[in-house]
Amino acid sequence: MSDVLLEVKKLRTTFFTGDGEVHAVDNVSFDVRKGEALALVGESGCGKSVTAMSIMRLVAPPGKIVGGEIRFKGRDLVELSEKEMRKVRGDDIAMVFQEPMTSLNPVFKVGDQVAEAIRIHRKVSKKQARKQAGEMFELVSIPDPIKRLDDYPHQLSGGMRQRVMIAMALSCDPELLIADEPTTALDVTIQAQIMELLASLQKRLGLAILLITHDLGIVAEFCERIIVMYTGRIVEEAPVRDLFANPAHPYTRGLLRSLPSVGRDEKRLPTITGMVPPLTALPGGCKFNPRCPDVMPICLGNEPALMHVGDDHDARCYLHGDLADPERMEQPKSI
Amino acid sequence: MTGVVEQSVPQTTPTVPTGVGETLLLVRDLKKYFPVKRGVLARVVAEVKAVDGVTFAVSRGETLGLVGESGSGKTTVGRCILRLIEPTAGSIEFEGVELTQLGASEMRHKRRDMQIVFQDPYASLNPRMTVGTIVAEPLIIHGGMNNSERAERVAELLEKVGLSPDYRRRYPHEFSGGQRQRIGVARALATNPKFLVLDEPVSALDVSVQAQVINLLQDLQEDLHLTYLFIAHDLSVVEHISTRVAVMYLGKIMELAERRALYADPLHPYTRALLSAVPIPDPTQHKSRILLKGDIPTPLNPPGGCVFHTRCPIAQFPICKDVVPPLIEHKPGQFAACHFAGASIQQAT
Numbered sequence: 204m205s206d207v208l209l210e211v212k213k214l215r216t217t218f219f220t221g222d223g224e225v226h227a228v229d230n231v232s233f234d235v236r237k238g239e240a241l242a243l244v245g246e247s248g249c250g251k252s253v254t255a256m257s258i259m260r261l262v263a264p265p266g267k268i269v270g271g272e273i274r275f276k277g278r279d280l281v282e283l284s285e286k287e288m289r290k291v292r293g294d295d296i297a298m299v300f301q302e303p304m305t306s307l308n309p310v311f312k313v314g315d316q317v318a319e320a321i322r323i324h325r326k327v328s329k330k331q332a333r334k335q336a337g338e339m340f341e342l343v344s345i346p347d348p349i350k351r352l353d354d355y356p357h358q359l360s361g362g363m364r365q366r367v368m369i370a371m372a373l374s375c376d377p378e379l380l381i382a383d384e385p386t387t388a389l390d391v392t393i394q395a396q397i398m399e400l401l402a403s404l405q406k407r408l409g410l411a412i413l414l415i416t417h418d419l420g421i422v423a424e425f426c427e428r429i430i431v432m433y434t435g436r437i438v439e440e441a442p443v444r445d446l447f448a449n450p451a452h453p454y455t456r457g458l459l460r461s462l463p464s465v466g467r468d469e470k471r472l473p474t475i476t477g478m479v480p481p482l483t484a485l486p487g488g489c490k491f492n493p494r495c496p497d498v499m500p501i502c503l504g505n506e507p508a509l510m511h512v513g514d515d516h517d518a519r520c521y522l523h524g525d526l527a528d529p530e531r532m533e534q535p536k537s538i
Numbered sequence: 539m540t541g542v543v544e545q546s547v548p549q550t551t552p553t554v555p556t557g558v559g560e561t562l563l564l565v566r567d568l569k570k571y572f573p574v575k576r577g578v579l580a581r582v583v584a585e586v587k588a589v590d591g592v593t594f595a596v597s598r599g600e601t602l603g604l605v606g607e608s609g610s611g612k613t614t615v616g617r618c619i620l621r622l623i624e625p626t627a628g629s630i631e632f633e634g635v636e637l638t639q640l641g642a643s644e645m646r647h648k649r650r651d652m653q654i655v656f657q658d659p660y661a662s663l664n665p666r667m668t669v670g671t672i673v674a675e676p677l678i679i680h681g682g683m684n685n686s687e688r689a690e691r692v693a694e695l696l697e698k699v700g701l702s703p704d705y706r707r708r709y710p711h712e713f714s715g716g717q718r719q720r721i722g723v724a725r726a727l728a729t730n731p732k733f734l735v736l737d738e739p740v741s742a743l744d745v746s747v748q749a750q751v752i753n754l755l756q757d758l759q760e761d762l763h764l765t766y767l768f769i770a771h772d773l774s775v776v777e778h779i780s781t782r783v784a785v786m787y788l789g790k791i792m793e794l795a796e797r798r799a800l801y802a803d804p805l806h807p808y809t810r811a812l813l814s815a816v817p818i819p820d821p822t823q824h825k826s827r828i829l830l831k832g833d834i835p836t837p838l839n840p841p842g843g844c845v846f847h848t849r850c851p852i853a854q855f856p857i858c859k860d861v862v863p864p865l866i867e868h869k870p871g872q873f874a875a876c877h878f879a880g881a882s883i884q885q886a887t
Contacts, residue, residue: 246744246745246746246747247744346832360833360834362833363833390607390608390771390834391607391771391773391812391815391816392607392811392812392815392830393607393833394815394817395814395815395817395827395829395830396829396830398817399827399829417744417745418817419745419819420816420817420818420819421817422819423817423818423819423820423821423823424817424818424821424824425817443821444821444822447819447820447821447822448822457746458745458746459819461745461746461748461749462745462749462774462819463749463752463774463775463777463778464774464818464819464820471753471756472749472752472753472778473749474746474749474750474753475746475749478714478716478717478746478747479744479746
């Protein structure tokens, strides 16, 4: 399909730790289409950030991509040399991180940092790069952009720093922006400003955005498609509207229900029992089975595959395969 | 409704926003200024007005939610109430006793009745102490129990917060964030307090665990007749748990009202903007958003007049710049500090 920008196929990223191998990303496949806003959601430890870092090839030892392909416009990034990959970062795919303070160097002016990023990727003079940095600041609606070029990171507020990070990320005109919890460290009113900015950039520049977040509210307002991860796997993938209207995986259903939401009046919050198991001690079968309210004998046997539950909508759950047929449920093949 | 625009002089006896029933805690004109020191002589060159004249009351058995963005002073209010930091001015009455006048040992004694749960369950538990020792520590400090009584009490407390009593021999690092927060709650409950300051107790937790801890806090409140001051920045969590909600901005209360009224019909433009900024987890709903200009000003040099006027979509000049709007009751139980409380936002821009 020509509208696919990034194709992740059976990606496996493992951390080789003292306690054994931790499969942080285990057989994850998905596409990012041109110009779309795709959300990757899940709780801490579900593998969403490691997936993003793998795409950027920024997983640090003891972590390693051990299998799969990451095709950007057909080219497999896993196969690229470090030098080629450096060109992909920034030119094709850029990333902004959660904590804008730690991503900026505190002893350099922000304008110089953005200009430096431009000069690494483009053959331009220092003067030219500074001019472009000013234009980027304007693009991300930093007030008084030329004056702000000479500020140091500590002189800027959290929201402004995140704008600088976005300016830097977009300075070489990438087609895909990976935003890893870009607003988690920010206050709600500032979060609203940054999300509004990202939405307008997506439209204006035809940018595809892979948004990594734990906040389903942001997903509902900002994204077209959503992927839900749990213990290093995709458990559900759907257009955002479908997922919120008809969540198919019990985990997704539990997540949506346990959300207190402005305007919803309930005495007690429904919860998901138990907690996310450590990746070193995952249960057999479906990884959600110890917490699942709909658990069936079959769920303890083999792990379910992603099953088709609707248009563009998949869920990794036996409730939705013919295997969930009541007659078969009585006699599971293997326990 | 907006006739109270005489002077910035605070009224001598302002009406205190009070809940239903008996007042447990009464905070009047609380101020906390942090000095900014410079040079070898550490001269005070400026003051950060973290809390600048906050007045409210908490009734027995209710939950007062305290929301605000970073730097609004909400955490400082919580700590001043327990005198974990000393307030600069103002009065704090707990069950009729003026806390600011108490000596250190009297205050320590008072803290049996008032405890705090901190935000970060990773930083607030000593990693070198077993869970049993952590939970028993307040009992040791406040005395009056022998070893076996204490052990029994610790087991009872752990059970109360949904943890197995067997966990008392383990160390904090063996627990997940949600479990650690339960340990923090057990410790706070050890001395049988009447009042708990919950300072962002669920902010560090994942949603599925967050819901479990919120339910636990509500169950405990019912069982033990606790009164909560629930400090948080997450408006949906605060709406869920609170009886009344106070919204803070730059050290001042902007609006205080019964929960339903505040969320359904906020009077202060800041409350409105704040509520409209919360993303709703429902893709079929599209609300109009009031985008505030700019950032929160620094409390080192807060704007004069109404502290919100620099970002306010309905500010009118010169009044909002010159005159501090008092926190007054606009509707029964609904207090707002705004010269134009309730004015429509579109109309005024």
